[in-house]
Amino acid sequence: HEVTFGYCRKVKEGLPCWKVLDCWFELFPVEDFVREHYTEEQRERFLARPKPKILSLVELIEQARAAKSEEEQGSDSSQS
Structure with a gap:
């Protein structure tokens, strides 16, 4: 086409x-x-x-990990 x-x-x-x-x-x-x-x-x-797809995927994984880590730290400090 x-x-x-x-x-x-x-x-x-x-x-x-x-x-x-x-x-x-x-x-x-x-x-x-x-x-x-x-x-x-x-x-x-x-x-x-454009960035290679694998690099984009790695960056997305790192962002998700960082967000989860921040979320976990936020819930830990609210429990104290």
């Missing part, structure tokens, strides 16, 4: 996919389009290569 450019422009928090330049450069001057339609900060956000 075909993926439209419109779809590619809205996949990441309303911003384009990080591969938008790679996928569309042969069809039209996508780099010019991106430069004209997005701020430098937006371009930096969506053109940044």
Whole structure:
């Protein structure tokens, strides 16, 4: 199936996919389009290569552990 450019422009928090330049450069001057339609900060956000999934999972696990630890410490201090 075909993926439209419109779809590619809205996949990441309303911003384009990080591969938008790679996928569309042969069809039209996508780099010019991106430069004209997005701020430098937006371009930096969506053109940044995503973290590997395993790293994201490890970070989520660490956050959950930290939240649980804080929760347990909070309940310990309330019992004293």
